[in-house]
Amino acid sequence: MPVRIEVLKLSIAFLAAFGTQVAAQQRPTAFVDASTIVPGLVADIRYAGSHNFVGRPIDGYEAPRCLLTQAAANALADVARDLSARGLVIKVFDCYRPMRAVMNFVRWAHDLNDTAAKAEFYPDVDKRTLFRDGYIASRSGHSRGSTMDLTLATADGHELDMGTPFDFFSPKSWTAAASVGPEQHANRMLLATAMRRRGFRGYDKEWWHFTLRDEPFPATYFDFPVR
Numbered sequence: 432m433p434v435r436i437e438v439l440k441l442s443i444a445f446l447a448a449f450g451t452q453v454a455a456q457q458r459p460t461a462f463v464d465a466s467t468i469v470p471g472l473v474a475d476i477r478y479a480g481s482h483n484f485v486g487r488p489i490d491g492y493e494a495p496r497c498l499l500t501q502a503a504a505n506a507l508a509d510v511a512r513d514l515s516a517r518g519l520v521i522k523v524f525d526c527y528r529p530m531r532a533v534m535n536f537v538r539w540a541h542d543l544n545d546t547a548a549k550a551e552f553y554p555d556v557d558k559r560t561l562f563r564d565g566y567i568a569s570r571s572g573h574s575r576g577s578t579m580d581l582t583l584a585t586a587d588g589h590e591l592d593m594g595t596p597f598d599f600f601s602p603k604s605w606t607a608a609a610s611v612g613p614e615q616h617a618n619r620m621l622l623a624t625a626m627r628r629r630g631f632r633g634y635d636k637e638w639w640h641f642t643l644r645d646e647p648f649p650a651t652y653f654d655f656p657v658r
Contacts, residue, residue, distance in 0.1 A: 458498070458655045461647060462527065462576055465497040468504040470511045471520040472497065473584060477597065478525060478532060479657070484598050485539050486547035491529030493658040498527040503577035503643045509629045518586055524597045524639065525580040528573030530654040540567040553600035565636065566600045574653055577646035580639045583622050591618045597639050606638045 466472050474497045478489035499507065511521050539545055540561045549558070553566070561567040572578040580598075583591045594611030595604045603610050606619055619638045626633065626641045634640040 456655045458658075459653070461500050462498050463501050463504050465499045465504045465507060465523070465526060468501075469508045469521060470515065471586070472507075472511065473520055473522040473588060475522060475524055476526075476657075478528070484548050484552035484600070485536070485545075489532045490535040491532040491654070491656045493656050496526075496657055497523045497579070498576070498657055499579065500576040500643070500647050502645070502647050503579070506629045506631065506643055507579070510625050510631075513628065514583065514625055519583050519591075520586060520588075521581055522584045522588075522590060523579055523581045525573060526578075527576045527653065527657065528571055528578075529656055530570070530574050530652050531656075533569070533571050533574060536567055537569055551596075552598055556600045561600075564600075570652060572642050575646060575648045575651060576653060577643040577648070579641055580637070581622075581641065582639055583618065591621075593618055593622075593638055595638075604638060605636050606633055607635065 466474055474495060476492065476495040476497060477483040478485075479492040479495040481487050483489070507521065514521065540558065543558050546558060553561075556564070556566065573580075582593060582597065585591075592615050594608070594615030595601060602608060606623060607616075611619075622638070623633050630644050631641040632644050634642075
């Protein structure tokens with residue numbers, strides 16, 4: 432009972448904090464399916480299925496689709512064209528993320544008994560520290576529509592070795608982590624450089640995470656479902 436009350440309080444506080452920043456639940460015309468824009472895009476949308484740190488599909492993901500703002504999709508298409516000369520393609524794990532999905536993560540993080548995917552995604556992390564250590568937050572830039580999680584792959588779909596898998600909760604996943612080998616570091620730098628060249632900024636604690644610098648909705652958080 433105390434856990435449920437605490438989560439309810441968090442949900443109310445979360446919604447109140449956003450106020451008018453929360454946009455309507457219908458997909459705006461400024462959002463597109465990135466697979467129709469980005470050449471060779473491979474979409475492995477983890478939160479639409481069970482292969483993620485929660486271990487089950489996440490609220491708001493009704494289809495395994497990469498939705499982005501038109502501006503972000505256009506910039507990502509430029510990255511894809513740049514990389515095609517190297518025989519590489521972009522593989523996305525997450526794109527736009529509804530706010531209801533973020534709240535799903537918050538509820539999961541407060542349920543300390545739910546550790547189904549711990550062995551794969553956070554083997555060395557105490558679930559009680561997920562908020563303190565920044566692995567889970569009460570809001571996400573993904574909900575603004577111009578942030579994506581991705582990696583590089585060969586044309587036949589083989590992912591480049593980045594040293595850790597996507598969503599691995601560990602300092603090893605920091606972009607400049609010294610604990611990965613030279614090849615893994617080089618692959619991370621290749622990805623980061625390609626994204627920066629076309630107007631994206633990375634996140635130093637997640638090698639896979641990038642946001643369009645000139646995002647069109649810098650203060651708006653959306654909650655329409657991915658479908």
